[in-house]
Amino acid sequence: MLVLIVMNFKFSELVGYMKPSEIRELLKFASSPDLISLGGGMPNPDTFPIDEIQEIITYVLKNSGKYALQYGNTGGLNELRTEIKKLIKGTENIDSEEKGIIVTSGSQQALYSLGKILVTPGETAITEAPTYVGAISAFNANGVDMQGIPMDENGMRIDLLEKKISELKAKGIKPKFIYTIPNYQNPAGYTMSLERRKRLLEISNENEIPIIEDNPYGELRYHGPRIPTIRSLDRDGNVIYLGTLSKVMTPGLRIGYTVGPVSVIEKINILKQALDLATNTLAQYIAYEYLKRGIIYKQVPKTIKLYSRKLDLMLKALDEYFPEGSTWSRPNGGMFIWATLNESLDTTAMVGRAIKNNVAYVSGSAFYPKGEKKNSMRLNFTYPEDDQIPVAIDRLSKVIREEESLAEAK
Numbered sequence: 001m002l003v004l005i006v007m008n009f010k011f012s013e014l015v016g017y018m019k020p021s022e023i024r025e026l027l028k029f030a031s032s033p034d035l036i037s038l039g040g041g042m043p044n045p046d047t048f049p050i051d052e053i054q055e056i057i058t059y060v061l062k063n064s065g066k067y068a069l070q071y072g073n074t075g076g077l078n079e080l081r082t083e084i085k086k087l088i089k090g091t092e093n094i095d096s097e098e099k100g101i102i103v104t105s106g107s108q109q110a111l112y113s114l115g116k117i118l119v120t121p122g123e124t125a126i127t128e129a130p131t132y133v134g135a136i137s138a139f140n141a142n143g144v145d146m147q148g149i150p151m152d153e154n155g156m157r158i159d160l161l162e163k164k165i166s167e168l169k170a171k172g173i174k175p176k177f178i179y180t181i182p183n184y185q186n187p188a189g190y191t192m193s194l195e196r197r198k199r200l201l202e203i204s205n206e207n208e209i210p211i212i213e214d215n216p217y218g219e220l221r222y223h224g225p226r227i228p229t230i231r232s233l234d235r236d237g238n239v240i241y242l243g244t245l246s247k248v249m250t251p252g253l254r255i256g257y258t259v260g261p262v263s264v265i266e267k268i269n270i271l272k273q274a275l276d277l278a279t280n281t282l283a284q285y286i287a288y289e290y291l292k293r294g295i296i297y298k299q300v301p302k303t304i305k306l307y308s309r310k311l312d313l314m315l316k317a318l319d320e321y322f323p324e325g326s327t328w329s330r331p332n333g334g335m336f337i338w339a340t341l342n343e344s345l346d347t348t349a350m351v352g353r354a355i356k357n358n359v360a361y362v363s364g365s366a367f368y369p370k371g372e373k374k375n376s377m378r379l380n381f382t383y384p385e386d387d388q389i390p391v392a393i394d395r396l397s398k399v400i401r402e403e404e405s406l407a408e409a410k
């Protein structure tokens with residue numbers, strides 16, 4: 001028998017900051033077919049335009065196969081960039097030129113790239129707290145020291161942001177960027193008010209700190225008015241805007257885009273030459289046809305109908321089953337509800353018991369750059385079947401009550 005002696009690899013310092021996703025690790029051990037997961041961040045596959053994409057693939061291979069299967073431009077397919085330009089003008093009133101747009105492999109790649117090109121390892125940047133776990137991974141992988149600003153139902157607390165900037169200034173630290181997800185935030189479900197968006201721009205200007213505005217959920221609006229994107233309010237070129245087709249087409253095709261000052265886009269382009277040379281060409285052709293044919297405008301209303309029904313079902317179940325002393329966000333869009341339990345509970349410690357009881361969630365601490373808050377959890381309402389939603393919330397409520405009794409008995 002061949003015995004392989006594996007070398008004792010010495011990894012880089014940055015590898016020490018990288019953490020595996022908690023939910024992926026836990027779900028490896030969850031084999032029960034009865035498990036209902038509220039943990040993932042996945043769109044519902046019922047929204048995928050499978051027939052349309054099948055038709056598009058046949059069309060593209062027949063008509064542009066020689067190009068669609070070839071290496072592409074690092075910046076992205078020109079025709080796709082033109083469609084993206086039209087899309088963001090129409091939906092978000094964002095003005096841009098093609099050379100101010102780069103197509104990326106999901107907006108995840110843009111987050112990683114921005115962490116790399118704007119920050120020297122050890123420097124500071126500001127995020128919301130809680131914030132998107134993938135942004136934490138992307139920034140950690142680049143050695144970014146993240147300072148989280150608490151939120152309320154109107155988004156990032158701008159008063160606390162100002163306080164943090166002054167505190168850092170007193171220590172001679174200037175944050176390299178402010179990262180925000182203003183619409184239906186992942187994980188909290190909150191939306192930043194118009195007033196705060198305007199104030200955020202003023203602060204960015206006064207302190208010369210760029211804003212990264214990440215807007216994957218903007219089109220998934222179920223209630224309330226559309227609030228202008230920060231980028232559309234910006235007159236000074238301070239905002240780098242991230243968009244994606246993951247939630248309005250499919251995530252599997254991995255098409256995201258960054259809109260920003262040409263100087264920034266050029267630097268992302270140079271980094272992308274090192275990362276993957278270019279985004280998948282066939283996927284870009286598919287996205288181009290999907291936008292050009294206007295399929296997105298039929299797809300989004302269907303998705304909104306499905307998700308808003310699921311959101312209402314989850315809110316109703318929470319009202320009915322969740323123990324007293326817990327609170328939760330009531331999002332106007334997006335994919336997530338953020339629930340906060342009695343202070344004595346630790347949702348990370350509780351997740352194993354939840355999985356044993358066939359329900360999964362992601363514990364709140366995963367969404368804090370420094371893992372500080374212990375008694376919150378993110379609940380996804382878009383993936384489970386309608387009839388699974390009340391069952392999952394009922395199971396979770398029982399687990400929380402058991403955990404409360406145990407905490408009291410201690």
Ligand SMILES: Cc1ncc(COP(=O)(O)O)c(C=O)c1O
Pocket residue numbers: 041105106107108109132134181186214216243244245246251254255256
């Ligand atoms: C806030 C936020 N940003 C970025 C992403 C990454 O999306 P993409 O599929 O475009 O990489 C997600 C995905 O869930 C997200 O929630």
